[in-house]
Amino acid sequence: xxxxxxxxxxxxxxxxxxxxxxxxxxxxxxxxxxxxxxxxxxxxxxxxxxxxxxxxxxxxxxxxxxxxxxxxxxxxxxxxxxxxxxxxxxxxxxxxxxxxxxxxxxxxxxxxxxxxxxxxxxxxxxxxxxxxxxxxxxxxxxxxxxxxxxxxxxxxxxxxxxxxxxxxxxxxxxxxxxxxxxxxxxxxxxxxxxxxxxxxxxxxxxxxxxxxxxxxxxxxxxxxxxxxxxxxxxxxxxxxxxxxxxxxxxxxxxxxxxxxxxxxxxxxxxxxxxxxxxxxxxxxx
Numbered sequence: 001x002x003x004x005x006x007x008x009x010x011x012x013x014x015x016x017x018x019x020x021x022x023x024x025x026x027x028x029x030x031x032x033x034x035x036x037x038x039x040x041x042x043x044x045x046x047x048x049x050x051x052x053x054x055x056x057x058x059x060x061x062x063x064x065x066x067x068x069x070x071x072x073x074x075x076x077x078x079x080x081x082x083x084x085x086x087x088x089x090x091x092x093x094x095x096x097x098x099x100x101x102x103x104x105x106x107x108x109x110x111x112x113x114x115x116x117x118x119x120x121x122x123x124x125x126x127x128x129x130x131x132x133x134x135x136x137x138x139x140x141x142x143x144x145x146x147x148x149x150x151x152x153x154x155x156x157x158x159x160x161x162x163x164x165x166x167x168x169x170x171x172x173x174x175x176x177x178x179x180x181x182x183x184x185x186x187x188x189x190x191x192x193x194x195x196x197x198x199x200x201x202x203x204x205x206x207x208x209x210x211x212x213x214x215x216x217x218x219x220x221x222x223x224x225x226x227x228x229x230x231x232x233x234x235x236x237x238x239x240x241x242x243x244x245x246x247x248x249x250x251x252x253x254x255x256x257x258x259x260x261x262x263x264x265x266x267x268x269x270x271x272x273x274x275x276x277x278x279x280x281x282x283x284x285x
Contacts (some may be wrong), residue, residue: 002094014083015069018080022109025049025086028103032093036101036109039141041134044117045108048142049089049102059174061100062139063092066157068108070122081105081122087258088156091179094262101142105159125199126158127185132165132201139166150174152270157226157254158182160217164203167213176215179255179271180226183217183234188226194235207238215244216269219251245272 016024026036029049037048068083082104092102105126107117121131143151152175155163160181167173182188184204185197203210217235219228231246238244248266252258258265 001126005104011097011200015072015078016084018082018110018112021069021080021082021084021159022142025083025089025109026225026256028086028089028093031261034093035080039138041137043130043134044106044121045111045114045136046106046138047111048138049104051100051144054099054146056147057099058148059096059098059150059152060143060146060150061092061095061154062136062163063100063102064086064159064163065089065102065108066106066124066159067122070106070126079119079121080107082108082110082112085255087166087179087255088154088159089158090259091154091262091266093281094259094264095266099146101146101150102203103135103138103142105162106134108280123222124195124197125198125233127161127200127202129163129201132162132169135162138171139170141173148244152177152266154179154266155181156258161185161200163202164210165206168203168209173213175270176210176213177266178215179258180220180223181217181231182226184230187230187233191227191230194227202282204234204237209244210244214272215242216272217244217246218258218265219246220254220258221248221250222253228259 007143022232033052034049039046065088068081070081072078089102092100101125106121111117151173153163153167153173154177156179162180167176189196217231219231228248235246
């Protein structure tokens with residue numbers, strides 16, 4: 001309910017404060033026995049949410065948040081990128097089985113008050129090398145806490161870019177899953193006539209390293225922000241033997257209805273099983 005109220009307030013022109021956004025995420029996590037954990041890295045303090053108890057499994061699924069409340073308008077960046085609707089957190093909480101953990105992005109959940117959390121880290125440098133290095137260090141921390149030796153990385157929206165860039169550099173990622181993921185920010189900014197993300201790494205430049213990682217990329221059929229053409233082009237340029245699939249889900253957009261249907265979508269991705277919808281489309285090299 002708290003998330004819904006915050007979302008309605010934002011749509012009505014009154015964005016919730018950073019404190020309200022942090023409290024809402026905390027309430028969402030606490031309702032399922034999860035707690036917040038700040039993780040210090042060389043560059044940023046990142047906020048994770050994780051369950052109080054977990055199973056004895058060597059696989060850990062890490063959900064990486066999107067860009068959050070990065071912009072107030074097309075010309076004005078926000079002062080704090082903590083998400084109004086933490087979709088990746090909701091996805092993590094909806095995972096039907098196995099160990100899951102959530103990782104926020106730099107400067108979210110109170111980190112915007114810290115140095116070096118300049119606005120560039122949620123605008124043009126949102127996928128900067130130091131962002132990826134900090135996320136990689138935080139995942140090492142979480143992996144050790146869970147006693148895991150294998151990772152599944154799930155990234156929502158801009159978190160999809162972070163997840164892909166992490167998968168390209170690690171050797172313990174057994175599957176990469178993105179949801180409305182920004183897999184080629186150069187193509188995305190050109191499509192929407194946006195300023196280029198000049199300080200950011202681009203997943204499309206790391207296809208050689210990513211070609212060894214099994215991948216599922218979910219895209220909404222009605223997503224005008226991140227249309228399926230971005231993911232299809234990203235996958236089409238992989239070597240022919242790459243295990244990478246694009247799954248277009250009809251009537252979904254950038255926000256709806258990933259959380260509602262996540263248990264079945266996650267299960268399909270983990271089983272490499274086609275979606276149970278005659279209208280769903282897929283592409284695979």
